[in-house]
Ligand SMILES: NC(=O)C1=CN([C@@H]2O[C@H](COP(=O)(O)OP(=O)(O)OC[C@H]3O[C@@H](n4cnc5c(N)ncnc54)[C@H](O)[C@@H]3O)[C@@H](O)[C@H]2O)C=CC1
């Protein structure tokens with residue numbers, strides 16, 4: 440099943456994002472989480488691709504394992520970071536040999552410790568170039584790209600960022616997966632803007648339930664998502680109570696997801712990030728037009 444088919448065949452797509460653990464304990468926890476998540480029959484599970492080389496093969500191993508052991512389609516994240524075009528092509532060949540048919544084509548983050556992205560000599564600079572590269576070598580694979588309802592932090596204006604997203608769509612993307620966001624109105628405005636620009640591929644909402652205030656502050660600082668003041672205040676008030684934070688985060692996500700469903704969003708991509716419990720609780724509570 441390729442990304443394109445998912446949103447054509449199903450009234451509502453559900454997908455999960457995980458990352459390759461760095462420790463053995465992390466591997467064990469992820470496997471346990473995957474057993475529970477795959478029982479929800481997601482349309483696909485995506486696996487992130489770390490900067491600097493170490494987890495790039497792990498991404499492919501995990502994707503292959505998900506397809507082999509759980510019979511769920513996998514999507515491999517793929518970035519331009521630190522690779523020449525030749526290295527990117529070699530990785531694509533390796534992915535093809537392992538039977539991976541879906542990719543999330545990203546530019547990638549600047550390596551830790553540096554604030555701006557720099558393409559390597561003989562490498563690629565923007566995600567639209569990566570979409571082109573994948574399409575030229577494997578015309579039929581599924582390709583997802585990232586979209587930013589609250590603007591990419593490096594983009595000077597929303598208009599410019601939208602122009603760049605349209606470049607990725609024109610290069611052959613099958614669906615847009617948004618950066619995580621907590622203000623639905625920003626998502627709806629973004630969706631309307633894309634419609635105005637005649638973008639017709641699905642715009643899938645990227646949702647990350649808050650399970651821990653400190654962690655979400657770290658993540659939103661990295662990716663630019665805005666935490667609503669009211670929600671931040673509620674979380675702040677229970678700083679020393681992990682269970683209360685989880686309850687607030689899950690409750691918020693349930694309401695957020697239900698409104699997205701009610702407003703006709705094509706799918707939700709959950710940033711599970713190896714913590715499955717909150718997403719399971721959300722899936723239990725939200726009325727989704729499909730059987731899960
Ligand atoms: N699930 C994930 O792993 C996600 C990762 N990300 C990360 O977000 C970062 C950005 O990645 P992408 O969105 O794929 O990058 P991108 O290449 O689409 O955009 C990066 C920046 O460059 C600008 N830009 C894009 N194309 C351009 C062009 N042709 N000419 C001039 N400027 C251009 C954009 O407006 C944006 O500010 C990466 O760090 C990516 O890994 C973002 C969302 C989800």
Ligand SMILES: Nc1nc(=O)c2c([nH]1)NC[C@@H]1CN(c3ccc(C(=O)N[C@@H](CCC(=O)O)C(=O)O)cc3)CN21
Nearest residue numbers: 456457458487547548618619645654658661662710712
């Ligand atoms: N700019 C950007 N880069 C990304 O990689 C990215 C986004 N945005 N937006 C959505 C998701 C969030 N991503 C994440 C977020 C957190 C972890 C994470 O929790 N990692 C480990 C290790 C972190 C560390 O090494 O410090 C963790 O256990 O916290 C992984 C991927 C990947 N995606």
